[in-house]
Amino acid sequence: MHKVLLLIVIPLLSYGFWLSDAFKGIAAGVSIFLFGMLSLEQGFKAFTGGVLERILQKTTDTAWKSFGFGFVSAALMQSSGLVSVITISFLSAGLLDLVAGIGIIFGSNLGTTTGAWLIAGLGLKVNIATYAMPLLVFGVLCVFQSGKQLKGIGYILTGLGFLLLGIHYMKESFEAFENTINLAEYAMPGIKGLLVYTAVGIIATIIMQSSHATMLLTITAVSVHQITYDNALALVIGANIGTTVTAIIASFGANIQGKRLAGSHLFINLFTGIFVLLFIKQFGIAVDVISANLGIAVSDNAMKLATFHSLFNLAGIILFFPFINRQVMLLERIFIEKRPAIFKPKYLDSSAMDFPETVVESVRLESIHLYENAIHIILRTFGLRKPDLQKNDLLKQLIEQHNHPIEYDIDAGYEKRIKGIYSAIIAFISQANFTWEMTQSSKLSWLREANKHTVEAIKDTKHLQKNWTRFRTSNNQATINEYNKIAYQIVLHIKQIENFRREIESNELPLLSLDALKATIRNDDMQMNRAIETLIREQKITPETGSSLINDSSYMRSIKKNLLKAAETLFLHGDTGTPGAEQQLTLNDTEINDVVQTVDTQ
């Protein structure tokens, strides 16, 4: 869809450029202005990840404080869209609640009107290009520095410079445009004009993704009498409605809170727009009165438009700000959170609390349930499912051929399959732990540890997933091979633990099989590290990739060890027939190391 639109817009613009130099100047002005906004956004991003969050927490604990924060940040960043996008991201991250989020939106709506004042009051009267030049020079100087914050300041200065330069270009081009075409000929009086120009304002803002750009065009055009004042008012209303699209687009990637906030932004601006359209005459009078009091000339439509812009957003605040809590309730009704089917505990029953052995067995079974879910998550990360473990010869091939473009969402998997059960187990154990004698208490303590190992294995898998996803599409075959090997060895280990479970059931010396699993973990780790060193030495992979591989092979080792420790407690719970004699033959650490050395020399 976007590509089709681009294919239409490019020839149209090209035709426009061929027709008119002034049009070319206006378009270039808008582009420079938008580029300035991008640069500004980039600059502010440099300050997220610490400073911004701290400020946010301190300044958004009441609705009024949130309002103030929104006002100041939008006035500084000159983009309500950017503020709402940042707010959505903070809301999604749980740093803000919806009330604070809506407060920020109100504040940013008003804060962004300072831009209109700047354009109308300064941009059109002073040669602002002279201010743009030093900003650009200092900005670019800072951008080339290595420090992150200095770079951020550089982008902010450059952004401001481009904003001013864009305004300058548009102003110049509109003045030239005035002599060739008179847009005022397309003026529409009455309600029809209001509705059509509101729609134009919405569309222009959606296309340019900036109400500022629309405001700039409108104010500049009205200052040179290219459009009528009444139509310009409608364009401002349209720009205010259209600006909510930025937040709506941002909310697609956000959670339900983000969607609610975007909904709120649309709700506030749309209904304020409708309200202002209904009472446009009264608003016109109010603008005249305020302008007269502020000493704005009757003929200075640009400044009057800036006044109208502020009045519009003030009206929105007066109308809806007192009802923030009701809005939240309404939004929660409209945007209902679809909770994923969360796995619930199967075996934990509080009525068993009086029977210590039953409680221990319930917790063990539930922990096995948790372990099974963890295995599901780990296998899915590598594109497999549990039945695939039976496909002995194809296992390696299945991992190598796994080329699904979207990686498995481990966080969602954790929320769905682990968190509920894990919390229930912890709660159950803590309820039971205090009342009983040592035997059961220590068994429960072991089971708690086993669950911790299971969860650790998932966390390690998440760390590993980052590079596994990144490098399996690498151009370097050696890197791909090593990452596939890491995945294969983890899967193989899971398979071996499954065999170990079967050995317990058939009493086929499970305790002794554990030694082989422990030795295999050490052996795999040693082989992997050696292979990586060789690849770096032979320059088949870069040292950077090598260091990633070394880190990830540590994750592999940790996943295996955690799974084995969990399995040992969960499955080997004293059911074996001859543990005494079997125990005598188990290997100690030194013996396991000897095994690894012997196998290595074979």
Added chain:
Amino acid sequence: MKIEKLLHKLQAFFNTDRHKKRQHIEELRKILLKLKKKERKITLALHQIDDDDLSKHYQTELEVIRIQRKKGIEVLQQLKERKKT
């Protein structure tokens, strides 16, 4: 009759340690036999596979079993010697 029963009980009491030793030796023999069977099974599997990683795993498993068996035989011999004395 009562004395006969009492004597039986006394005999059983004095034989407990010996009985336990015998049971232990039996258990070890069974384990060693199972290990030997497992060793054969893995050796056979090792010859049939064409996968380096899996082959390394089997080799490790075989080496572990070899040392476990060695340990088992040593324990068994010690037990037999103690039984004789």
